[in-house]
Amino acid sequence: MRLTRFVLCTAAIVAGGSACGQGFTPEEAVKRMQLPPGFTAKIVACEPMIRQPVSIEFDNRGRLWVLQYLQYPNPAGLKAVKQDEYLRTIWDRVPEPPPKGPKGADRLTICYDPDENGRFRKSKDFVTGLNLASGFCIGNGGVYVVQPPYLLFYPDKNEDDVPDGDPEVLLSGFGMEDSHAYANSLQLGPDGWLYGAQGSTVTAKIANPANPKEVIEFQQGIWRYHPKTKRFELFAEGGGNIWGLDFDKHGQMIAGTNFGGVAMMHVVQGGYYVKNWTKHGALHNPHAYGFFEHVPYTGFKGGHVTCGGIIYQGGAYPKEYEDQYIAGNLLSNAIYWHKMEPNGSTFKAHFGGDLLVSNDTWFRPVDLTLGPDGSVYVADWYDKRAAHLDPIDNWDKTNGRVYKIEYQGTKPVPPFDLRTKTSAELVELLKHPNAWWRRQARQLLGERKVSSVRRNLRPLIENETGDVALEALWVWYSLLSWDYSFPAEHNKKWIDPYPNKVSTHPNEYVRAWEIRLRGRLNDDHDYLNEKSPIVLAYTLSAMKRINEYDDNNTGNSIDTLLDKMGVVNSINLNPTAKRDTFLPLMLWWTIEPLTRKDRLSPLRVVQSIKDHGVASNLIVRNATRIVTESEPENLDLLLDFTEKSGDSWMTKSMVEGIDQGINPSSLYGRIVRHKLISVYQKYPDLPAARRVLAKIGYGPALNALLEILINSKATKNDRQQAVDALRSICSPLTLARIKEQLPNVHGDEIVIGFL
Numbered sequence: 001m002r003l004t005r006f007v008l009c010t011a012a013i014v015a016g017g018s019a020c021g022q023g024f025t026p027e028e029a030v031k032r033m034q035l036p037p038g039f040t041a042k043i044v045a046c047e048p049m050i051r052q053p054v055s056i057e058f059d060n061r062g063r064l065w066v067l068q069y070l071q072y073p074n075p076a077g078l079k080a081v082k083q084d085e086y087l088r089t090i091w092d093r094v095p096e097p098p099p100k101g102p103k104g105a106d107r108l109t110i111c112y113d114p115d116e117n118g119r120f121r122k123s124k125d126f127v128t129g130l131n132l133a134s135g136f137c138i139g140n141g142g143v144y145v146v147q148p149p150y151l152l153f154y155p156d157k158n159e160d161d162v163p164d165g166d167p168e169v170l171l172s173g174f175g176m177e178d179s180h181a182y183a184n185s186l187q188l189g190p191d192g193w194l195y196g197a198q199g200s201t202v203t204a205k206i207a208n209p210a211n212p213k214e215v216i217e218f219q220q221g222i223w224r225y226h227p228k229t230k231r232f233e234l235f236a237e238g239g240g241n242i243w244g245l246d247f248d249k250h251g252q253m254i255a256g257t258n259f260g261g262v263a264m265m266h267v268v269q270g271g272y273y274v275k276n277w278t279k280h281g282a283l284h285n286p287h288a289y290g291f292f293e294h295v296p297y298t299g300f301k302g303g304h305v306t307c308g309g310i311i312y313q314g315g316a317y318p319k320e321y322e323d324q325y326i327a328g329n330l331l332s333n334a335i336y337w338h339k340m341e342p343n344g345s346t347f348k349a350h351f352g353g354d355l356l357v358s359n360d361t362w363f364r365p366v367d368l369t370l371g372p373d374g375s376v377y378v379a380d381w382y383d384k385r386a387a388h389l390d391p392i393d394n395w396d397k398t399n400g401r402v403y404k405i406e407y408q409g410t411k412p413v414p415p416f417d418l419r420t421k422t423s424a425e426l427v428e429l430l431k432h433p434n435a436w437w438r439r440q441a442r443q444l445l446g447e448r449k450v451s452s453v454r455r456n457l458r459p460l461i462e463n464e465t466g467d468v469a470l471e472a473l474w475v476w477y478s479l480l481s482w483d484y485s486f487p488a489e490h491n492k493k494w495i496d497p498y499p500n501k502v503s504t505h506p507n508e509y510v511r512a513w514e515i516r517l518r519g520r521l522n523d524d525h526d527y528l529n530e531k532s533p534i535v536l537a538y539t540l541s542a543m544k545r546i547n548e549y550d551d552n553n554t555g556n557s558i559d560t561l562l563d564k565m566g567v568v569n570s571i572n573l574n575p576t577a578k579r580d581t582f583l584p585l586m587l588w589w590t591i592e593p594l595t596r597k598d599r600l601s602p603l604r605v606v607q608s609i610k611d612h613g614v615a616s617n618l619i620v621r622n623a624t625r626i627v628t629e630s631e632p633e634n635l636d637l638l639l640d641f642t643e644k645s646g647d648s649w650m651t652k653s654m655v656e657g658i659d660q661g662i663n664p665s666s667l668y669g670r671i672v673r674h675k676l677i678s679v680y681q682k683y684p685d686l687p688a689a690r691r692v693l694a695k696i697g698y699g700p701a702l703n704a705l706l707e708i709l710i711n712s713k714a715t716k717n718d719r720q721q722a723v724d725a726l727r728s729i730c731s732p733l734t735l736a737r738i739k740e741q742l743p744n745v746h747g748d749e750i751v752i753g754f755l
Helices: 026-032 423-429 435-448 451-463 467-478 508-518 533-553 558-573 583-595 601-609 615-628 632-645 648-661 670-682 687-695 699-710 716-727 732-741 749-754
Strands: 039-046 053-058 064-068 080-083 089-091 106-114 120-130 135-138 142-147 150-155 168-172 184-188 194-198 204-208 211-218 221-225 232-237 245-247 253-255 265-267 306-311 325-329 334-343 346-357 365-370 376-380 401-407
Touching: 026 039, 026 401, 039 064, 039 106, 039 120, 039 346, 053 135, 053 365, 053 376, 053 401, 064 135, 106 142, 120 142, 142 184, 168 204, 184 245, 194 245, 204 232, 211 232, 245 306, 306 365, 306 376, 325 365, 334 365, 423 435, 423 451, 435 467, 451 467, 467 508, 508 533, 533 558, 533 583, 558 583, 558 615, 583 615, 601 615, 615 632, 615 648, 632 648, 632 670, 648 670, 648 687, 670 687, 687 699, 687 716, 699 716
Parallel strands: 135 184
Antiparallel strands: 039 401, 053 064, 064 106, 080 089, 106 120, 135 142, 142 150, 150 168, 184 194, 194 221, 204 211, 221 232, 245 253, 253 265, 306 325, 325 334, 334 346, 365 376, 376 401
């Protein structure tokens, strides 16, 4: 379920585009809409049947479920104690979960019985009294609802549209400070995990039910929960104020954003992403030493909030729309589509075109979903306000709409009930051109767990080369009763006999997902010559997860480390990895957990490789990590290792890392200072060595930096690096000495800037 971003911004809101009217009836609003030739917009639900729709999803009978966010913006029954400049609010207490907690106005409604035009004539509520419920997802014999601070599950095993009892509290601890950044966008992924997002101006602190001692804290990011093992994980950290996520046909995740000039994030497992650092704080791993940006984008149009997006996989639109990102642009009152292109292990994108221009400043497309007919359905919040820049609740809660964007020739889907299909018939639906049917079939097969269906899946996995092989692999995995990808479950038996040719499958996504699903590396895989950046990226993500588990539970022996670093080195030397946007940084994130208990072991292994590749970047970051721990004994060991390495490229890389991590205010002993001076004397022209010695107050190095600073013929980059190093020196006496030595500058901008 993709809950979208409708109130993301904290800056001034300017409604752009060609919107020139407001406050229309549903029928008038449709007439004003402009769409490309062949497309029409139709009303499928509106007030008074539904109001303030914030999330929509079709069930396996073709009924439309709508979450009405009527309680927004403040929770019922709580009092604000404190509020900061961003309207982040501290409440007087943590509410109890339903049904004991305060009852709000939100409700989850089922719309059914469509007329000949697809407009629903009847509706009924599945649950009422929700209190700022910000997302939902149907599956596993009930409905998941996120109502911060809780993730709830309302069981409905007999599917009579009445909860079987009180909801089960699956998770507790999602942030409540700002209701336009609540946890959202619930969706069952192809691997059976329940995925969701959280926005930027709240902080979650969630105790992992599978390991209550493990408390996971984060602001914006993508999280997931395993319905069988009850395990909670932070899938990726960072991003904008995220509302909206979807999976493409290969299981790659795309999420929305409120960053201007870009339209989406490509989210990889274990990734760290850009944040608004000043407002939202640093990444929770202080040793990430880098982050991914949004998908590079050209030709951006509209306001900065891109929300509720889906990767269109419906098969009913012209080919140019297939596998492209369609999303609401909240502030431009429009829906745009975005052309995505593979770029190594990730993507690049550019503006595709207008899909719907509303000409109505109240049109607020907050969520999109794919329907059984292959059309895109749009939840329209419909309000003149787009954000709560003030705490006054003057939102218009009398209206709200859901539209269908239909292409000419689209045939209505006759009434159906997928629950009546046999398992063999559901397997055949894995070949359907509309991803909606494939996803429903996958989910039902996973819930049934009929072991005999494996004989239908095996030939699809072994003999098909296209996307149906991947669909079948996902279902094969869903037949397990545990999460095999988690290292602690590796001793459990995989479903045998396992399909052949998976690790050597011609479809790179099948090879990649086998690594993700099995959670272990293939000992026979030739990572050095693997041509697919996708397979390499999934390998590194799986290794990072394994390494973090081993570090927390079993430790990393040198033999284990050598095995792991052997794989890292093969990827490091792979030409495909060297050219990729994501892989070099993912290499560091993979080995970083290995440095937590034995700081130098990865360096020793990398040294034995004796090949530069991107290894120098790994060494720089590892040395930085050692130094930033502010442990003199580790710095001493690092310097010993540096002197004995005998490789100038390695020494220079380590000095670069020391430069990036060393703290000028720390006190370093005589031996450490002597070793640092020894490195400087050995490499006097190495800028990093000069900066390191200057930072600890070594006179010759300080003088060398000063000479560079006042030398107008030196490169601007060298002079700026000298400025940065000198600024980091905290001693007032040292700074006074520096200023005394500077001559009259006569307009030199760099020196003036330093002074």
